[in-house]
Amino acid sequence: MLNKTMATTERKSFFGHFTNVCTRIFDRYLPDPLVIVVLITIAIMATGIILKGHTPTAMLNYWMDGFWTLHTFAMQMVLILVAGFVVATTPLFKHLVSRVACAAKTPGSAIVLVTLVSLAASWLNWGIGLVVGAVLAKELAKRIAGVDYRLLISSAYSGFLIWHAGLSGSVPLTLATPGNFLEESVGLIPTNLTLFSAFNITLVVTMFIVLPLTNYLLMKSIDKPFTLTANTDEPKHCKAKITRPAEHIEQALWPALLIAIMGFAGITTYAVQGGGLNLNIIIFALLFAGIGLHKSLRNFLDQMNEAVKGASGVIIQFPFYAGVMGMMSQSGLASDFAQLFVDISSADTLPVWSFLSAGIINMFIPSGGGQWAVQGPILMEAAQALNADVPKVAMAFAWGDSWTNMLQPFWALPALAIAGLKARDIMGYCAIVMLVTGAIIGLALLLG
Numbered sequence: 001m002l003n004k005t006m007a008t009t010e011r012k013s014f015f016g017h018f019t020n021v022c023t024r025i026f027d028r029y030l031p032d033p034l035v036i037v038v039l040i041t042i043a044i045m046a047t048g049i050i051l052k053g054h055t056p057t058a059m060l061n062y063w064m065d066g067f068w069t070l071h072t073f074a075m076q077m078v079l080i081l082v083a084g085f086v087v088a089t090t091p092l093f094k095h096l097v098s099r100v101a102c103a104a105k106t107p108g109s110a111i112v113l114v115t116l117v118s119l120a121a122s123w124l125n126w127g128i129g130l131v132v133g134a135v136l137a138k139e140l141a142k143r144i145a146g147v148d149y150r151l152l153i154s155s156a157y158s159g160f161l162i163w164h165a166g167l168s169g170s171v172p173l174t175l176a177t178p179g180n181f182l183e184e185s186v187g188l189i190p191t192n193l194t195l196f197s198a199f200n201i202t203l204v205v206t207m208f209i210v211l212p213l214t215n216y217l218l219m220k221s222i223d224k225p226f227t228l229t230a231n232t233d234e235p236k237h238c239k240a241k242i243t244r245p246a247e248h249i250e251q252a253l254w255p256a257l258l259i260a261i262m263g264f265a266g267i268t269t270y271a272v273q274g275g276g277l278n279l280n281i282i283i284f285a286l287l288f289a290g291i292g293l294h295k296s297l298r299n300f301l302d303q304m305n306e307a308v309k310g311a312s313g314v315i316i317q318f319p320f321y322a323g324v325m326g327m328m329s330q331s332g333l334a335s336d337f338a339q340l341f342v343d344i345s346s347a348d349t350l351p352v353w354s355f356l357s358a359g360i361i362n363m364f365i366p367s368g369g370g371q372w373a374v375q376g377p378i379l380m381e382a383a384q385a386l387n388a389d390v391p392k393v394a395m396a397f398a399w400g401d402s403w404t405n406m407l408q409p410f411w412a413l414p415a416l417a418i419a420g421l422k423a424r425d426i427m428g429y430c431a432i433v434m435l436v437t438g439a440i441i442g443l444a445l446l447l448g
Contacts, residue, residue: 066326118159263288358400
């Protein structure tokens with residue numbers, strides 16, 4: 001019994017030591033995400049010139065061409081961030097979050113709860129997952145004494161790992177959509193072979209077990225929790241005395257209520273006509289829910305002003321990553337890298353190499369759709385040539401694309417903005433999550 005106890009203590013000590021070292025390294029050496037994307041930009045520029053033989057002028061053209069390609073998506077991300085924040089500050093939503101938060105009584109249960117909620121929300125829709133988990137984590141940090149705020153936000157973000165295996169996964173949905181750019185080569189692949197395959201469902205269920213457990217064990221390794229107290233809540237705005245007719249309209253209920261009714265009438269019409277759930281509809285719903293639930297346009301605008309303060313990272317970094325994506329795709333670097341993994345693959349190992357290559361390229365092109373446009377044709381052609389399982393290879397790519405989001409701070413920006421933290425605060429924990437889940441997913445792909 002003594003030997004068993006000593007062995008357990010040693011294991012806990014090793015895990016705790018490893019976690020502490022990992023978090024210290026990220027805290028000390030991880031720069032701001034903007035610095036990361038600037039360094040990536042310079043590195044890809046140099047690589048294209050040195051390895052691919054492109055002229056500096058050509059690489060600059062690729063960079064500038066790509067720089068402007070994600071403006072629509074960047075605006076969508078800003079809107080989902082600020083709209084999600086605004087809804088999260090409404091009295092009704094705060095009440096709902098409080099009810100959910102009541103399920104957690106201890107630091108451990110808080111970590112598990114926020115991980116499960118984030119997983120479920122991310123599986124339903126990645127845009128919802130990015131916001132809901134962070135909002136709940138912030139509320140739990142105020143309620144539960146002794147819970148580490150950084151780990152709570154990291155746990156909320158960790159649920160995003162399964163988004164590409166969920167209902168909003170861009171690759172499986174694209175492959176099932178008539179007229180997609182790969183239909184002529186592989187045909188239409190229905191979602192029952194990708195999203196709802198036994199392989200994918202098994203992995204998703206596994207993540208619902210592994211991620212809460214991993215985050216719980218990470219909590220056990222923290223000696224001095226970083227806590228958040230209730231007095232750090234959002235600032236409260238005092239209602240100014242109304243002195244002008246225009247202010248009566250700003251504070252009145254009827255304009256907010258009428259436009260909210262119009263918004264949800266539009267959503268109902270869209271749904272009746274057969275429209276599906278997408279990012280624009282989610283943003284639309286959040287905006288008009290925020291207006292209606294705040295009960296006046298002035299209250300809505302006040303909270304919107306607070307929300308915009310946290311959106312600067314999203315606004316500036318999207319164009320830089322779009323520029324990197326332009327250089328990677330137009331210079332041939334991304335396709336060459338993907339082909340390198342294909343060349344060493346067999347029918348049995350192609351899913352694993354698809355997973356790993358997607359994970360690595362995701363560090364430079366953190367857009368699932370943009371990355372699939374580069375790698376998809378190569379992987380699908382290889383899968384057919386090797387007689388590999390085409391849907392499985394596609395889903396292996398999807399898992400790889402979302403897997404290294406745990407190390408790429410790009411998608412953590414909305415959660416960090418809501419939390420008021422920096423990337424270095426959570427990335428040490430996220431890196432350990434990435435190592436644990438990567439081993440499990442890779443093994444499943446190899447043996448499945």
